[in-house]
Each structure stands twice: as C-alpha cells, then as structure tokens.
Amino acid sequence: MAVWFSKQARHNFASTGAFWPTIRLCSRGMQSLPQPQTPEPLVEGCPVVELYDDPRDIENILRVLYDPVLFISPKQSSFAMVVSLVRMGRKYEFDKLWIVGLLVLLEAGIPMTLAEYDGLRDASYELGFTDKHPGLYIDILNLLREHNILAFLPSVYYIVIQKYSVQQLFDGVPRGDGTTAVLTTQDLRQCMLSRDKIRRAQFQPGYALSWLSPTPLDTIGGAPSCLAFRSRNMPAYATTSALCLLDPELSDNVHKMLRRNGLCSTCCDEARAVQKAGRQKGWEDLPSFFDLAPWSELAFELKIIMGGPREEGMEWDFL
Numbered sequence: 001m002a003v004w005f006s007k008q009a010r011h012n013f014a015s016t017g018a019f020w021p022t023i024r025l026c027s028r029g030m031q032s033l034p035q036p037q038t039p040e041p042l043v044e045g046c047p048v049v050e051l052y053d054d055p056r057d058i059e060n061i062l063r064v065l066y067d068p069v070l071f072i073s074p075k076q077s078s079f080a081m082v083v084s085l086v087r088m089g090r091k092y093e094f095d096k097l098w099i100v101g102l103l104v105l106l107e108a109g110i111p112m113t114l115a116e117y118d119g120l121r122d123a124s125y126e127l128g129f130t131d132k133h134p135g136l137y138i139d140i141l142n143l144l145r146e147h148n149i150l151a152f153l154p155s156v157y158y159i160v161i162q163k164y165s166v167q168q169l170f171d172g173v174p175r176g177d178g179t180t181a182v183l184t185t186q187d188l189r190q191c192m193l194s195r196d197k198i199r200r201a202q203f204q205p206g207y208a209l210s211w212l213s214p215t216p217l218d219t220i221g222g223a224p225s226c227l228a229f230r231s232r233n234m235p236a237y238a239t240t241s242a243l244c245l246l247d248p249e250l251s252d253n254v255h256k257m258l259r260r261n262g263l264c265s266t267c268c269d270e271a272r273a274v275q276k277a278g279r280q281k282g283w284e285d286l287p288s289f290f291d292l293a294p295w296s297e298l299a300f301e302l303k304i305i306m307g308g309p310r311e312e313g314m315e316w317d318f319l
C-alpha cells in the first residue's frame with residue numbers, strides 16, 4: 001500500500017469527507033475495483049482512485065499509517081479505530097491491518113477464558129477503549145457478526161444478554177450521540193433463544209445452580225432443614241430471569257448465609273464445590289448455547305486468522 005498526500009489534501013479530506021486525488025492506495029483488493037472507461041487526470045503524477053468508504057475509516061487508516069505509535073499502548077485505542085481496521089483491512093485485503101484490529105480487541109479485554117471473564121465482570125464490563133458508550137457491546141457483536149469473527153462471539157453474546165434488558169435487546173441502546181446501537185434481527189433471535197436456553201440449563205445437573213435441586217440425601221436421611229431450604233429456594237430462583245451460568249464462586253459470606261438459612265455444613269460444602277465446577281462447565285459449554293463450534297475450534301480458527309499454520313485438508317470458510 002502506498003499513500004501520497006499533501007497537507008492541504010489531508011485537511012480537505014478530513015473536513016469534507018471527500019476522497020482527494022492526491023491520495024493513492026494500492027492493494028490486492030483494489031484490483032477488483034471497477035476501472036474508469038476514460039483515463040482520469042493525474043494529480044502530482046499519481047492516478048486517481050475513487051473510494052466510497054466511510055470517511056472516518058479512511059481517516060483512521062491514515063492515522064494508523066502515519067502514527068503507528070497509536071498501537072504502542074493498545075489500551076489507548078478506540079473501538080472506532082478497531083472498526084476501521086477490521087472493515088478496511090477485510091475489504092482491501094490488508095491482512096495485517098485487520099489482524100491488528102483483532103489484537104486491539106483482545107487487548108481491550110474481550111474474554112477468552114473464564115478468569116478473563118471474571119476480571120471483566122469485576123470491572124463492570126468496562127473495556128479498555130477510549131470511546132465508551134452504553135451500547136458498545138451491541139456494536140462489538142455487530143462487528144464480529146458482520147466479519148464472521150467467531151472466536152469472540154461466545155463471551156460477547158453472553159455479556160450482551162447478561163448486561164442488557166429484554167427491552168434493550170429489542171429496542172436498542174442509545175449511544176449518547178443521538179444514535180442507537182441495535183441488534184440485527186438474526187442476533188435478536190439468537191439472543192432471545194440462547195437466553196432462554198441458558199436460564200433453563202443453569203439448573204440442570206453439572207451446571208452452576210444445580211446444587212439448588214433436591215438431592216437423594218435430602219429425602220433419605222438428610223437434614224430436614226436442607227430439603228426445606230431447597231424446596232423454598234428452588235422455585236424462587238426458577239422464576240427469576242437472572243442468568244447465573246458464570247456467576248462468581250460462592251464466597252465465605254454466602255456460605256455463612258446458607259448455613260444460617262438451614263443448609264447443613266455438608267450441603268454447604270457440596271454447594272460450593274458443585275457451583276465451582278458448574279461455572280467451569282458453563283464456560284466450556286458457552287459456545288454451544290449460541291449454536292457455535294466448541295472453544296477449541298474457535299481458538300484454532302483465531303490462530304489461523306492470526307497467521308498460524310493451516311492443517312492440511314481443513315477449510316475455513318471465513319478466510
């Protein structure tokens with residue numbers, strides 16, 4: 001890729017959004033652009049290529065090219081920059097550029113492990129971007145879907161259905177600048193179906209809330225107070241819409257509270273162990289709740305995108 005521009009052209013470009021003839025971009029992707037029927041005039045010896053991209057994307061790409069220092073500290077990057085890197089990188093086949101976009105997304109805190117998810121939840125889902133707005137996760141989801149970047153989807157989907165109310169999922173979330181971040185019809189459907197699936201699954205054996213279900217011990221020789229506790233609490237939990245699949249491990253305070261509310265010491269310890277194993281299982285199964293491939297495949301796909309070796313005979317349809 002080569003770029004020439006004069007100060008005046010850059011100023012005009014930034015202020016009008018027009019693509020100025022003194023900027024010349026060359027990439028593999030550009031060879032597919034329609035060629036003019038009649039020769040265009042040369043400007044400063046350079047042929048003209050007209051682009052129809054969002055002026056903000058062009059401006060961001062120029063900023064990256066002329067100020068790579070931007071990425072010495074990725075956490076100082078904006079999500080708008082990530083969008084430009086991915087969108088322009090994919091469109092014009094600047095592979096390295098859109099991979100940088102993905103790296104910035106990772107650096108900003110999109111979780112790929114349960115521990116990373118815990119850290120992000122503890123930070124109130126605040127990502128390391130300089131531009132923050134209430135609908136950011138919907139924008140991230142839309143970017144990932146638009147460009148078929150699957151590896152980040154499980155955690156982003158879960159945060160979207162965890163963080164936003166059903167009304168917000170349907171109506172969108174104002175960004176604060178007069179515009180609204182809105183889910184696509186396809187993702188709205190996915191979010192609603194997956195939300196319902198997770199809400200029911202979290203009580204199933206092996207998942208985080210399964211310790212609330214009566215155990216065989218409750219009815220055969222267990223403490224009556226344990227059965228009473230579960231009979232009292234299970235219906236209450238079951239009717240809430242809360243998603244507890246990946247909730248934090250039960251703390252000492254919760255342990256004490258359970259004891260005070262009638263659960264025997266053995267059941268409290270059991271509840272802790274079951275919940276801890278359950279949230280891990282919830283994370284491992286997370287992609288399946290959104291009809292995605294397992295983590296191992298998603299991670300492998302990401303590795304391929306990032307430049308890792310491609311296994312012989314394997315095809316990845318988004319590459």
Ligand SMILES: [Zn+2]
Nearest residue numbers: 223226264267
């Ligand atoms: Zn008990």
